[in-house]
Structure formats: structure tokens, C-alpha cells
Amino acid sequence: MLLSTYVAAQTKYSNDFLNLGAGAKGLSLANTQVAVVNDVTSSYWNPAGIANVEKKYEILLMHAAYYADIANYDYMGLSYRIDEKQSIGFTLLRLGVDGIPNTTQLIDNQGNINYDRITYFSVADWAALFTYGRQLPIENLTLGVNFKLIKRKIGSFAGAWGFGLDAGLQYEIKKWKLGLLARDITSTFNAWSYQLTDEMKNVFDATNNEIPTNGLEVTLPRLSFGFGRNFELGKGFTTMATMDIDMPFDGKRNSLLSTKTVSFEPHVGIEFGYKDFVFIRSGLGNLQKEKNIEGKEVFSCQVNIGLGFTIKKILSIDYAFTDLGDMSVAIYSHVFSLKLALDYFKKPTS
Known part of the structure; x- marks a missing residue:
């Protein structure tokens, strides 16, 4: 049943991790x-x-529990500044659920329940991102690209390999920062293969579940546009305000504005800082139209909060209280990340 449900969900939520x-x-x-x-x-x-990374080397580690500790989400990022104009990066992330009981062989050939026949497996999604970014000849304009390698696995029953490309731009003008991201610009493709025994196929038939077959899963392109600015408040106090608008092209969603082809999903964030040491953050996202118990259309949203500390621009400890993945109905999670930045890269003075 897990496999058949998983296959049915692929069309809209491809690579949602x-x-x-x-x-x-x-x-x-x-x-x-x-x-x-x-x-x-x-x-x-x-x-x-x-x-635009200032440090020569940066590494960030993050761990989060999802769905009340049922799933674990782990992230590691590395960056290296080649020179004053270009940098490279590597990211590895995993979302996994471990220790899932496989009960397809629970009943033996004589019709008896035998708990010793239960085995356990894991469902895990892996992604590796290889990144390159550089300053363009136009002042304050940068370009970056990602090559994504994806590995998805459902125990020994099914697996997929996939690949895709992302591209982005950032530009600063009169203290305003602008950004554009095209995710899965050529569409991202996952090739699925299934290894089911005849006994498992018989269980699928007996329980009226569709037997999955090998196939190709496609993730459609997605655009995001953002802008933001830092403000000096005096006496060491600063603030940053930022806003993004995501535009997925996978059909109509419960967004504030949507069409049959594309939806528009705005989200905003604000950060208050003191002497580049302590930061208080909050964000508002997942704005949706939905119906209440009385059948009236209402708007809902998700509020995130967080706190951060930076020690001598070398060590950063950040915390967020958030609903991972903007699911709203899911339980909020406590998320911690640790970033280490070394070897300040000084740009040559003109």
C-alpha cells in the first residue's frame, strides 16, 4: 500500500523533499x-x-525532526571562495523515515500470523547539489547555477535516480537587493525502477492495490522572485526586510492568486540585529485561501520565529520554530543549525 500511494502522489509532489x-x-x-x-x-x-560569500570557507550543519520525530531531515553545506569573483559549493541533504515494518509476509502459507516474518526497511530521499557562482561584468550582478543529483529509495522494493538544473541571479541597486531563481529550469527527471517479488505482487492483488511499474517522474520548473534591504537604525541596531514570491507551474493551488497554469505564493520576513551579534527573526508565509466549518472562504497563514547568535563572524548558531515545508497542518519543529566560517577573504582595494 505504501508503494501504490507513493506512486499516485508523484504527479504533483515530485521531489517535494x-x-x-x-x-x-x-x-x-x-x-x-x-x-x-x-x-x-x-x-x-x-x-x-x-x-557574495565573504569567507574563504564556510560549512553549515542542520538537523530537524519532522512529523513528531517520525522523519529526520539532515543538511550539510560547504562553500569555497576561489577568488574575488567566483565561488563553488556542495550541498548534501537527506530526508528519511527508518524502521518501517514490512508486513507483506506476516501471514505464512498456512494462513497463520507469524510476527517473526516481519522485517524493517527505510524510505530515504537524497540530493547532492554542485554549485558555481560568479560576479558578472555588470557591477553588483551575480549569476549562479546548480547541478542536482537525486537518489530516492524505498527499502529494497523501489529506487530512482534523477538529475536537474537550477539557475539564479542577484543584483543590488541603491541598497536594494533583487533576486531571481529558476528551479528545475529544464525540468528534473527521476527514473523509477521496482523490484517486487511474486509474493508481494500477490499481496497487492489481494488488497486491491495497483502494482507499480517502472517509469519516469518529472518535476516542472518553478520561478521565485525576491527583494530586500538592510537598514541601519543607529547605536548598533539593524533591521532587514525581505519578500519572495514563488511561482510554481504545476497547476492551480490554494494560493492568494492562482490560474490553471501558475500560482503566486508570497512570503515575507524581517530580522532585527544588534552589533552583528544577536538576531531576532520572524516570517509570514503559506498564505492560502480555504473554507472554514461554516463553508465561508477565509485566509490562513503560517508564522515562523527564530533567534541567532554570531561570534566574531566565525561561528553562527541559529534556531527556528517552524513548520518544515510550509505544510501548515503539520506539527511545528525546533530546528537548529551551526555554521563555521573561516579565513576572511579581503577584496582588493582599487
Whole structure:
């Protein structure tokens, strides 16, 4: 039943694990990072931002529990600044559910229940992102690209390999930061294969479940546009305001504005800082139209909050209280991330 349900969900939620986010800072800001991200997490949010990383080396680690500790989401990001104009990055992330009981062989050939026949397996989604970003000849304009390699596995029963491309731009003008991200620009393809025994197929037939067959899963392109700005408030206080608009092309959604082809999903974030040491963050996202108990159409939203500390621009500890993946109905999670930045890269003075 798990396999048949999984196959049926593929058409609209293909590679949805790649929408869970990266870094507690971005999550607490409701994922509003397309225009303002400039650290190792750029590989995830907008590859163009990696060209603006100040440190020579950065590494970020994040762990989060999903669905009340049923699933685990882990992220690791690395970045390396080649010179004053270009940087590279590598990201590895995994979403997995472990210890799932396989009860397809629970009943033996004599019709008896035998709990010793229960085995356990894991469902895991892996992604590796290889990133390159550079400054373009136009001042304050950067370009970045991602190559994505995807591995998805359902125990020993099914698996898929996939690949895709992302591209992004960032531009700063009069202290305003603008960003554009095209995710899965050529569409992302996953090739699924299934290894089911005859006994498992018989169980599928007996329980009126469709037997899955090998096939190709396609993730359609998605655009995101963002803008933001930093403000100096005086006496060491700063604030940053940012907004993104996501535009998925997978059909009509419960968004504030949507058509049969594309939906428009805005989300906003704000950060208050003091002397580049402590930061308080909040974000508002997942704005949707839905019907209440009385059948009236109402608007709903998701609020995220977070806190961050940076020590001498070397060590950053960030926390977010958020609903991973903007699911709204899911339980909120406590997310922590740790970032280490080394070897400040000084740009040559003109």
C-alpha cells in the first residue's frame, strides 16, 4: 500500500523533499532568501548568492525532526571562495523515515500470523547539489547555477535516480537587493525502477492495490522572485526586510492568486540585529485561501520565529520554530543549525 500511494502522489509532489529549506536562519524568515542570501546556504536558496560569500570557507550543519520525530531531515553545506569573483559549493541533504515494518509476509502459507516474518526497511530521499557562482561584468550582478543529483529509495522494493538544473541571479541597486531563481529550469527527471517479488505482487492483488511499474517522474520548473534591504537604525541596531514570491507551474493551488497554469505564493520576513551579534527573526508565509466549518472562504497563514547568535563572524548558531515545508497542518519543529566560517577573504582595494 505504501508503494501504490507513493506512486499516485508523484504527479504533483515530485521531489517535494527539496522544498523543506536549509539553515535555521532562512526557515525563521519564512524562506525569504532569494534576494538576500549570501552564505553557504546559497546553494539551496539561490546559487547566485554564493558569489557574495565573504569567507574563504564556510560549512553549515542542520538537523530537524519532522512529523513528531517520525522523519529526520539532515543538511550539510560547504562553500569555497576561489577568488574575488567566483565561488563553488556542495550541498548534501537527506530526508528519511527508518524502521518501517514490512508486513507483506506476516501471514505464512498456512494462513497463520507469524510476527517473526516481519522485517524493517527505510524510505530515504537524497540530493547532492554542485554549485558555481560568479560576479558578472555588470557591477553588483551575480549569476549562479546548480547541478542536482537525486537518489530516492524505498527499502529494497523501489529506487530512482534523477538529475536537474537550477539557475539564479542577484543584483543590488541603491541598497536594494533583487533576486531571481529558476528551479528545475529544464525540468528534473527521476527514473523509477521496482523490484517486487511474486509474493508481494500477490499481496497487492489481494488488497486491491495497483502494482507499480517502472517509469519516469518529472518535476516542472518553478520561478521565485525576491527583494530586500538592510537598514541601519543607529547605536548598533539593524533591521532587514525581505519578500519572495514563488511561482510554481504545476497547476492551480490554494494560493492568494492562482490560474490553471501558475500560482503566486508570497512570503515575507524581517530580522532585527544588534552589533552583528544577536538576531531576532520572524516570517509570514503559506498564505492560502480555504473554507472554514461554516463553508465561508477565509485566509490562513503560517508564522515562523527564530533567534541567532554570531561570534566574531566565525561561528553562527541559529534556531527556528517552524513548520518544515510550509505544510501548515503539520506539527511545528525546533530546528537548529551551526555554521563555521573561516579565513576572511579581503577584496582588493582599487
